[in-house]
Amino acid sequence: MKTAFVAGATGFTGREVVRLLAGGGVKTIAHVRPDTADISGWRTRLSSMCAEVDETPWDAAAMAATLSRVNPDAVFSLLGTTRARAKAEKERTGTEVTYDRVDYGLTVLLLHAAEKVASRPVFVMLSAAGTGPKPSSAYFRAKWRAEEEIRAGGLPWVIARPSFITGEGRDEKRPLETAGLRLTDVALALAGALGAKALRARYRSTTNDELAGALVKLAADPKAANRVYESEELRNK
Numbered sequence: 001m002k003t004a005f006v007a008g009a010t011g012f013t014g015r016e017v018v019r020l021l022a023g024g025g026v027k028t029i030a031h032v033r034p035d036t037a038d039i040s041g042w043r044t045r046l047s048s049m050c051a052e053v054d055e056t057p058w059d060a061a062a063m064a065a066t067l068s069r070v071n072p073d074a075v076f077s078l079l080g081t082t083r084a085r086a087k088a089e090k091e092r093t094g095t096e097v098t099y100d101r102v103d104y105g106l107t108v109l110l111l112h113a114a115e116k117v118a119s120r121p122v123f124v125m126l127s128a129a130g131t132g133p134k135p136s137s138a139y140f141r142a143k144w145r146a147e148e149e150i151r152a153g154g155l156p157w158v159i160a161r162p163s164f165i166t167g168e169g170r171d172e173k174r175p176l177e178t179a180g181l182r183l184t185d186v187a188l189a190l191a192g193a194l195g196a197k198a199l200r201a202r203y204r205s206t207t208n209d210e211l212a213g214a215l216v217k218l219a220a221d222p223k224a225a226n227r228v229y230e231s232e233e234l235r236n237k
Contacts, residue, residue: 001073001220003027005121007110008078009051010042013126013165016212017076022050024216029054029070058106063113067121074219075114077107078126099142107146115154122156124219129163129231147228156225158218160211163231167208206235 004021008014009030022028030051032042043053056066067075081102107125114123127143135141150157214234218224 001026003029003070003072004074004076004219005029005031005054005067005070005072006051006076006078007031007106008076008080008126009046010036011078011080012167013208013211013215014076014078015046015049016208017078017215018046018051019049020212020216028052029072031056033058058109060109060113063109064116067113067117071117071119072121073119074124075110075117075121076124076126076215076219077110078215079103079106079110080126080128099139103139103142104146108149111146111150111153111155120155122158122219122222122225123150123153124158124215125150125160126215127159127161127228129161131161156222158215158224158226159228160215160218160234161228161230162206162211162234164205165208165211166205206231210235 001021004026006014006018006021006028009018010032014030018028018030028049028051030046030049031054032039032046034055034057036042039055046053054066054070056062079102081099111123114121125146127147128140130136131140131143131147133144135144147159150159211234214229218229
């Protein structure tokens with residue numbers, strides 16, 4: 001892999017993917033929304049990782065033009081939102097942010113732009129554990145719809161479904177979630193000891209650097225394409 005385009009480069013997993021790619025000698029284009037909060041800070045932070053910062057707006061024609069110019073070997077779609085982030089974004093910009101708009105809409109916009117690229121890049125999507133054909137919430141419905149579009153498209157693809165993502169350096173402070181994750185891991189460890197090893201493997205938390213390492217390895221391996229990877233597989237990469 002010589003060149004990679006990373007959408008969601010400012011995210012908890014995205015910034016680690018950028019660091020690993022650029023540190024490994026891959027020409028890395030880190031995409032940042034033009035209206036990102038503290039964009040100057042992100043330019044500095046991502047540039048310090050030896051990445052090229054791109055600020056193409058989320059417009060189909062503009063994104064297609066950028067990807068055609070970059071001609072990447074891999075396109076990483078590390079996009080997603082949370083309720084807290086959506087609320088903060090609405091307060092800051094007045095824009096309604098939904099799972100359909102971000103987790104589905106922007107992923108598919110990026111996919112269609114990538115399909116126009118001559119290099120036929122592998123498309124790597126960050127999905128979530130629990131995603132499936134019978135979604136239990138709007139979040140999983142958006143993820144599943146995006147997965148379906150990717151599988152039906154013409155590019156090689158990798159879909160990653162990690163469970164909870166943990167690690168140091170998260171921008172949003174989530175003390176209740178952190179405490180909940182610790183209790184969940186303890187409960188899963190107990191379940192594993194009692195025989196439910198598959199359940200423990202699938203839903204045990206994964207660190208952002210562990211996940212990023214798996215995504216980079218999968219993107220670089222042609223034999224890894226056209227598969228969905230669950231948490232246990234991602235932790236073993």
